Amino acid sequence: MKRFYLVLIIIAIAAPTATIATLLGFSQAQASPAYASEPHPDAPYKKPERAFSSPSANLTQEEQMAFTLGRSLFKKIWVSSPSSTTASDGLGPLYNARSCLRCHIRNGRGHPIETNNLKNPAGSIIMRLSIPAQTPQQQAMLDAGKIGVIPEPIYGTQLQDLSVQGLQAEGRINVRYQEIAVRFPDDTATVSLRKPEYRVEQLQYGPLHAETQLSLRVAPPMIGLGLLAAIKETDIIANEDPDDHNHDGISGRTNHVWDIEQQQSVIGRFGWKAGNPTLKQQNNAALHADMGISSPMFPKGAGECTTQQIRCQAMPNGNSAHLDNAEASAQIVDWIEFYTRNLAVPAQRNTTTKTVINGEKLFTQIGCQQCHTPRYVTTGDAPAAQANQTIWPYTDLLLHDMGEGLADHRPEFVATGREWRTPPLWGIGLTQAVSQHTQFLHDGRARNLLEAILWHGGEAEASKRRFMQLTPSNRHHLITFVESL
Ligand code: HEC
Numbered sequence: 001m002k003r004f005y006l007v008l009i010i011i012a013i014a015a016p017t018a019t020i021a022t023l024l025g026f027s028q029a030q031a032s033p034a035y036a037s038e039p040h041p042d043a044p045y046k047k048p049e050r051a052f053s054s055p056s057a058n059l060t061q062e063e064q065m066a067f068t069l070g071r072s073l074f075k076k077i078w079v080s081s082p083s084s085t086t087a088s089d090g091l092g093p094l095y096n097a098r099s100c101l102r103c104h105i106r107n108g109r110g111h112p113i114e115t116n117n118l119k120n121p122a123g124s125i126i127m128r129l130s131i132p133a134q135t136p137q138q139q140a141m142l143d144a145g146k147i148g149v150i151p152e153p154i155y156g157t158q159l160q161d162l163s164v165q166g167l168q169a170e171g172r173i174n175v176r177y178q179e180i181a182v183r184f185p186d187d188t189a190t191v192s193l194r195k196p197e198y199r200v201e202q203l204q205y206g207p208l209h210a211e212t213q214l215s216l217r218v219a220p221p222m223i224g225l226g227l228l229a230a231i232k233e234t235d236i237i238a239n240e241d242p243d244d245h246n247h248d249g250i251s252g253r254t255n256h257v258w259d260i261e262q263q264q265s266v267i268g269r270f271g272w273k274a275g276n277p278t279l280k281q282q283n284n285a286a287l288h289a290d291m292g293i294s295s296p297m298f299p300k301g302a303g304e305c306t307t308q309q310i311r312c313q314a315m316p317n318g319n320s321a322h323l324d325n326a327e328a329s330a331q332i333v334d335w336i337e338f339y340t341r342n343l344a345v346p347a348q349r350n351t352t353t354k355t356v357i358n359g360e361k362l363f364t365q366i367g368c369q370q371c372h373t374p375r376y377v378t379t380g381d382a383p384a385a386q387a388n389q390t391i392w393p394y395t396d397l398l399l400h401d402m403g404e405g406l407a408d409h410r411p412e413f414v415a416t417g418r419e420w421r422t423p424p425l426w427g428i429g430l431t432q433a434v435s436q437h438t439q440f441l442h443d444g445r446a447r448n449l450l451e452a453i454l455w456h457g458g459e460a461e462a463s464k465r466r467f468m469q470l471t472p473s474n475r476h477h478l479i480t481f482v483e484s485l
């Protein structure tokens, strides 16, 4: 324990000067597109891959310390129990990665998996598992809204493709891509979209339930999450139109998910289907299922081992009295939460070019903003760094039916197998710089922004059609605008 704190303190002392330097030119609230400026010459753009790594500009010195501590925990590589460093042990027994950063690489998005790359663990993605309700009791539990899915009976709600020594991992994920040609109405171009088909292979604990629902998800970027948490609930609800009363073809509704701390159903904000209510719960669920680390919220030392996985249940764990009977104490999860709440959003770029200005106009004209809601003023009730700010996230945080093409056929709380939460678009133009790729959508199937738009269906079908009817240069302008975000 002592050693652990010592390391953290050293990091904390070493870091603030660098952190303060990187603050310049960065603001926590994204500047209005009309007023945003080029980044300050001292901004971390000098190292473009660090564009998602700055703290909120308006943190106090004490808060900057907490941010630095949080960052070291986000980066921390956990080890299996028993270990001499009790503050870092408890990994697994089943897990997907040993640190948060392993998936949220440079706080950016993860990358999709490659076909037949079965020797390596999948990396920065998660394969969620569940089955439809099998009994009236299970259906009643789903209806009551206390659980979002019925877990696969042996493997649980997530496939772990890694395990501690002495235990088998659950299996490996494979994908096959099929290319589908899309032609524009003016015949100027054909684009090929790759449609993934996922399989789970090398299963070590027997076959999956025959009705297993699979949902593959890439780790989303980590910027601006505290600001999304600070959007007023009334503003989100105001955009809901579940029965499409305004007949614009777009319904949009909130997910309703179980808040473990409050012990009640609240609106969901985080995850690709808005399946989590708060950053705290999302982070703790990640510790639990992605890394097998227990916390006061998920106290089971055996992580995501199910009761069918007896050997897994019996492996040693790192729960200890001095860590609130968990592997990650309440203090540790608080620091991680602070970090995830305070990663700054880079300002918009190239806002004064004709191309971007025209692209922004088109974005509104063809209805992209119907779901990618540009602007909010955050609540005054949020922590000081997030309160009363004008922000430009380009999301309504609502669920939309995106059509059969994007469907995962795996419901999560209220969200159906065809619904996804509108992802924020801020920072999306920096994906190449931060993540060295441009693979978008929930499973990274789109290889660039054009493909991401062409995958839009369902409620977004009309908007996509209008996009396809634009002239090639207007299509280019719209995409250049999205790249400026
Ligand atoms: C194995 C890869 C992986 C690891 C490790 C991982 N995550 Fe994630 N993370 C994801 C994926 C995938 C999602 C999307 C989940 C969903 O759609 O439900 C996600 C979502 C999130 C979100 C919500 C972001 C949003 O835009 O809604 C937060 C916050 C988060 N993770 C924090 C963490 C923290 C903190 C850790 C470490 C304790 C962590 N993650 C570890 C893959 C990972």
Ligand code: HEC
Residues within 6 Å of the ligand: 250, 363, 366, 367, 368, 369, 370, 371, 372, 400, 402, 406, 420, 421, 422, 423, 424, 425, 428, 439, 440, 441, 442, 443, 449, 452, 453, 456, 459, 460, 463, 464, 467, 482
């Ligand atoms: C009906 C609501 C809706 C409309 C209209 C809409 N989108 Fe989306 N958009 C979504 C949802 C939901 C997703 C996530 C889908 C997924 O991951 O499967 C998404 C994803 C995206 C992404 C990828 C984001 C990421 O992080 O991977 C981009 C880029 C995007 N939309 C741009 C646009 C543009 C440009 C338009 C206008 C042509 C548009 N959208 C219209 C709802 C909408």
